[in-house]
Amino acid sequence: MxxxxxxxxxxxxVFITNHLTAQQTYSNHTYPLTEFRSPLDIEPPALAGSFGELRSNHFHSGIDFRTNQRIGYPVYAPADGFISRLRVQNSGFGLALYISHPNGYTTVYGHLSRFNPKISQIVKNIQYKKTSYEIDEFPSADLIPVRKGEVIAYTGNTGSSGGPHLHFEIRDSKTEATINPQLLGISIPDxxxxxxxxxxxxxxxxxxxxxxxxxxxxxxxxxxxxxxxxxxxxxxxxxxxxxxxxxxxxxxxxxxxxxxxxxxxxx
Structure with a gap:
């Protein structure tokens, strides 16, 4: 030197998702941009936290959707799939669920206020059976199928959350590696x-x-x-x-x- x-x-x-073409190639991988719909219908969508940004002791593994400082907005399944994990914690993600999709990706939803009635009943049954509020379950693929656009839960402020928002992730189902949701069709005006x-x-x-x-x-x-x-x-x-x-x-x-x-x- x-x-x-x-x-x-x-x-x-800076990549602006609104101007991306049909596909975005990144790190030798090609991601389908039109596969997933947004998990929220709040317009315009706004973020309280971006993918990969620095936190006190880690990189942020998803994106945090703002919810106008309120809880209770419907959360929608972004594509067909099935609920592959149900988690209830006092800390961490609080009320959370995971959807596995046929395309090889898993979507994650954290800090929820409540699940839809069907999922809530299943969670309640598991809690009574285990005599525990906190659970971490992996339902079979045929127990809770979901369709694209179906209401699966409602936004909240549970777990280690500093304010109402939706934590949303997309992961590779095989490796658990997190992927920027904006590479898979989740558009944020910028x-x-x-x-x-x-x-x-x-x-x-x-x-x-x-x-x-x-x-x-x-x-x-x-x-x-x-x-x-x-x-x-x-x-x-x-x-x-x-x-x-x-x-x-x-x-x-x-x-x-x-x-x-x-x-x-x-x-």
């Missing part, structure tokens, strides 16, 4: 580019990266995906270094900040 860097170019690539507030240079020098890694802070100026260092033309560097940015991303109709979908650094 050179000892001096005279400029740093930060390029943001034409607002992310913004960069600052840049950090971390002095690694062969040591593990953690919160104690020495770093330098640099302000940046610009917008619309094109940013430059503010009041600094040259950064003196030596040894092993890393770069980090403070980035915020908003989408249409929501004031909260979400994680940027894709970030590329070119030096």
């Amino acid at each position: 050179r000892n001096y860097i005279t400029y740093v170019s930060l390029v943001l690539s 034409n607002i580019p992310p913004t960069i507030g600052a840049m950090y240079v971390y002095r690694l020098n062969g040591k593990p990266f953690n919160e104690f890694t020495p770093k330098q802070y640099f302000q940046v100026a610009g917008g619309k995906g094109n940013y430059k260092l503010n009041q600094v033309s040259t950064i003196n560097l030596s040894g092993e270094v890393g770069f980090g940015i403070v980035v915020n991303d908003r989408h249409n109709g929501a004031s909260g900040n979400n994680g940027a979908y894709s970030i590329e650094l070119a030096i």
Whole structure:
């Protein structure tokens, strides 16, 4: 690495689902964009949490739909399938269910307030049989079939939830790997580019990266995906270094900040 860097170019690539073509190829996989309908009929859809964004100790494994600070909105099956898991916890997802679909994906719904009457009765029977409020059951494929558009539950604020919302995931049924729902036809209006507030240079020098890694802070100026260092033309560097940015991303109709979908650094 050179000892001096005279400029740093930060390029943001943000995929807007409304403008995707019939299929989106990502990480050598091709995902059908029109397979799933939205689990909610709230218009316009808005997110309180985006896929893969940083949390305190993990990456967010799904998307969090806003529910106007209310509970009780109907949750719909996004495609045909069957209820493959029923879970009731005091923490975690609270009331949750999983639907396995013939296309090889499983959808997950967390923090529900209640299930539909049929599922509620099945859950109640299991709880009485086990004499336990908390359950984690895997029903057979023929016990609770569901059709696309069927009401399966209602949004809530159960478990480890900080406010009413629907946590929604799509997983590969075989591997349990989570997939960005926006690659599978779940459309969220978004034409607002992310913004960069600052840049950090971390002095690694062969040591593990953690919160104690020495770093330098640099302000940046610009917008619309094109940013430059503010009041600094040259950064003196030596040894092993890393770069980090403070980035915020908003989408249409929501004031909260979400994680940027894709970030590329070119030096």
